[in-house]
Amino acid sequence: MFSFSEQNNFFGRRCVWVNGPVIVGAGPSGLAISACLKDQGIPFVVIERSDCIASLWQKRTYDRLKLHLPKRFCQLPKVPFPEEYPEYPTKNQFVAYLEEYAKKFDIKPQFNECVQSAKFDEACKLWRVKTVSTAGSVRSETEYICQMLVVATGENAEGVIPEIEGLKEFSGEVIHAKDYKTGVKYAGKNVLVVGCGNSGMEVSLDLANHNAKPSMVMRSSVHVLPREMLGKSTFDLAMMLMAWLPLWIVDRILLIIAWFTLGNLETFGIKRPSLGPLTLKNHHGKTPVLDIGALDKIKSGEITVVPGIKRFTGKTVELVNNEVLNIDSVILATGYFSNVPFWLHEKEFFAENGFPKTPFPNGWKGKGGLYAAGFTRRGLAGASADAVKISKDIGKAWKKELNQKKQKVPTHRRCISTF
Numbered sequence: 001m002f003s004f005s006e007q008n009n010f011f012g013r014r015c016v017w018v019n020g021p022v023i024v025g026a027g028p029s030g031l032a033i034s035a036c037l038k039d040q041g042i043p044f045v046v047i048e049r050s051d052c053i054a055s056l057w058q059k060r061t062y063d064r065l066k067l068h069l070p071k072r073f074c075q076l077p078k079v080p081f082p083e084e085y086p087e088y089p090t091k092n093q094f095v096a097y098l099e100e101y102a103k104k105f106d107i108k109p110q111f112n113e114c115v116q117s118a119k120f121d122e123a124c125k126l127w128r129v130k131t132v133s134t135a136g137s138v139r140s141e142t143e144y145i146c147q148m149l150v151v152a153t154g155e156n157a158e159g160v161i162p163e164i165e166g167l168k169e170f171s172g173e174v175i176h177a178k179d180y181k182t183g184v185k186y187a188g189k190n191v192l193v194v195g196c197g198n199s200g201m202e203v204s205l206d207l208a209n210h211n212a213k214p215s216m217v218m219r220s221s222v223h224v225l226p227r228e229m230l231g232k233s234t235f236d237l238a239m240m241l242m243a244w245l246p247l248w249i250v251d252r253i254l255l256i257i258a259w260f261t262l263g264n265l266e267t268f269g270i271k272r273p274s275l276g277p278l279t280l281k282n283h284h285g286k287t288p289v290l291d292i293g294a295l296d297k298i299k300s301g302e303i304t305v306v307p308g309i310k311r312f313t314g315k316t317v318e319l320v321n322n323e324v325l326n327i328d329s330v331i332l333a334t335g336y337f338s339n340v341p342f343w344l345h346e347k348e349f350f351a352e353n354g355f356p357k358t359p360f361p362n363g364w365k366g367k368g369g370l371y372a373a374g375f376t377r378r379g380l381a382g383a384s385a386d387a388v389k390i391s392k393d394i395g396k397a398w399k400k401e402l403n404q405k406k407q408k409v410p411t412h413r414r415c416i417s418t419f
């Protein structure tokens, strides 16, 4: 079934006809779709800019990272986590699970190829996906031509580097959280962690565990919830309650339990948003922090919470309350963004922020064979749900196409010969 016809086009670019969908990204979303397609015998090509699967997990996360939801909410379709895995698998366990997953379904991405542009050719009703090689010194280009395109490049494709006065001239080290691995080298150092989402909290915790002196910038507010409540994971409890109660009541319940468990966090400089944690997540995509120890370090003074930044000068930072801190390093835990608008020439389905315009659960299918996987702001559970829906839909289209092929020669075959 897998037919892959290659030719060099007029400009010396390798041209590949893909008999099936092209999937951009070999993260959990791309792997999950690949597995579901393999199961139906549908051919596909996965394009990955890095040299490995799940590059976010393998190359752009810190060592102490663990899944923050129980494992049953994080497994990909068709393969549960090994029984001996703990409730919250480590990053290495998760990567091992994904490697095994790729092996089981014989998923072999085209590594070291970065998609630079993808455009729907209206005349031929085909997608033209152009890539450049990211390995070696010789730049080579490939054009994939296909009827279906699955965007699985992730919500966290690139790190946000904020524009803050003086940051570029700061004389110490400045890195994004995606490049932070461990606090070992920061022992005894004053480190400014910008941002207080899950990354900011966990990097600060790791720094404190390695005897560094982290100051964590909280410029607005954040919901911090315990990872477990009433003997259940907070996520599990929230899901159960949401099946019976409206969102705002579930929010109230979670906040009351959090107050009893964690106490009044305002005392430590942590302001809570006016909207509840689930409402905020649903309407603004802002994830609550699931605490795994940072709060204790804040309470003990090992992590200091500081307000927003005014400017950097030399090796100091001036805060909005006019306080000036001497710092050795800055870690930007300032979040991530989708890179879709930089390469996908399409404005109807994807919004300017690189997420589908239609909200969950309907933002997985566009027009002309375009799909989006892993943009639900619902982590791995959302990625799996997308994969199941997309692969079923592709399966239907594939069967229809096969039936039509039995009757006549498809027009796109004739069209491609003109490239």
Ligand SMILES: Cc1cc2nc3c(=O)[nH]c(=O)nc-3n(C[C@H](O)[C@H](O)[C@H](O)COP(=O)(O)OP(=O)(O)OC[C@H]3O[C@@H](n4cnc5c(N)ncnc54)[C@H](O)[C@@H]3O)c2cc1C
Pocket (backbone or CB within 6 Å): 024, 025, 026, 027, 028, 029, 030, 047, 048, 049, 050, 053, 054, 055, 056, 057, 061, 062, 065, 066, 067, 068, 069, 074, 113, 114, 115, 116, 152, 153, 154, 155, 156, 157, 199, 336, 339, 343, 373, 374, 375, 378, 379, 380, 381, 383
């Ligand atoms: C630090 C951190 C911890 C997280 N922890 C959890 C957690 O515990 N539980 C949870 O559910 N979620 C967690 N998430 C969210 C996480 O992003 C997703 O769960 C998961 O990785 C999404 O998978 P994905 O395949 O959609 O995206 P990704 O994992 O980001 O994979 C996308 C792939 O696309 C590739 N790519 C991007 N652009 C291009 C291009 N132009 N051309 C070719 N390839 C490209 C990337 O290299 C990458 O390999 C975490 C995120 C971060 C940043």
Ligand SMILES: NC(=O)c1ccc[n+]([C@@H]2O[C@H](COP(=O)([O-])OP(=O)(O)OC[C@H]3O[C@@H](n4cnc5c(N)ncnc54)[C@H](OP(=O)(O)O)[C@@H]3O)[C@@H](O)[C@H]2O)c1
Pocket (backbone or CB within 6 Å): 065, 066, 067, 068, 069, 156, 162, 163, 164, 177, 194, 195, 196, 197, 198, 199, 200, 202, 217, 219, 220, 221, 287, 308, 309, 333, 334, 335, 336
């Ligand atoms: N498994 C895990 O435990 C784990 C660990 C890490 C991350 N994650 C997931 O990864 C995703 C990304 O998380 P994240 O924490 O990296 O990003 P995030 O949730 O988007 O948080 C970014 C933080 O940076 C702050 N910020 C941005 N620009 C700033 C500026 N100029 N000055 C000061 N502060 C600034 C934001 O403040 P404002 O709120 O004021 O904008 C926010 O606190 C989330 O889905 C998260 O759940 C999971």
